[in-house]
Amino acid sequence: MLDAWFSNKLAPDGDVKDGCHPDEAEALKKYLRHEITAEEAAHAISRPIENSSNPGEDLPRLWDLLIDALLELPLDNTKRLITLIQTIENLPEPDMTAVEEGKRPAHGKLWRGLPGFGHLYADIHQSTDWREEALEAEATERRRLREYHIRKAKIEAQLVAEGLAGIPIDWGYETVTDALERKDALLDVEIPAAAEWLSIAGARFWE
Structure with a gap:
């Protein structure tokens, strides 16, 4: 089930443009299979966003992946997913001085407070x-x-x-x-x- 679920997240309806970043999917898959720690997974899953030229636009892609995981994967994954989300929030903030101001995330933060996570969740599930x-x-x-x-x-x-x-x-x-x-x-x-x-x-x- 896990492989099929990730295949769908990488290319929803067969379209890779709508999917998550492959490195995000791989990090989450390894973490849920107990192959890496929460700290290792948090750094790996956040790297595509931190290296993005437009992190403000790309950040919801990661939140969408994690929200879907919480609501769709077997419930025995929930505790680990909550731990991962908490670990992501505690990541050090990257230096974004080289990123155009309009392309930075809300409030200038990437991880602290998980900006936009709650709003996206509400849009999808409320x-x-x-x-x-x-x-x-x-x-x-x-x-x-x-x-x-x-x-x-x-x-x-x-x-x-x-x-x-x-x-x-x-x-x-x-x-x-x-x-x-x-x-x-x-x-x-x-x-x-x-x-x-x-x-x-x-x-x-x-x-």
């Missing part, structure tokens, strides 16, 4: 009409949407618990209150999602 989709879906698609929504809550709660990627704890509050208060709540989906938030980030809620 849907406002998912309940309508679930209600209209056939049984197989409904199960897929249920699994996706619960997994999404698990990933978001872990990122919040680790203070990573700018994912707001408000998403957790909304998940819990929606499950408890909305008249149109889909209980088979929203109760397990709320449980993930409470189990993983309950201490943060209490704080």
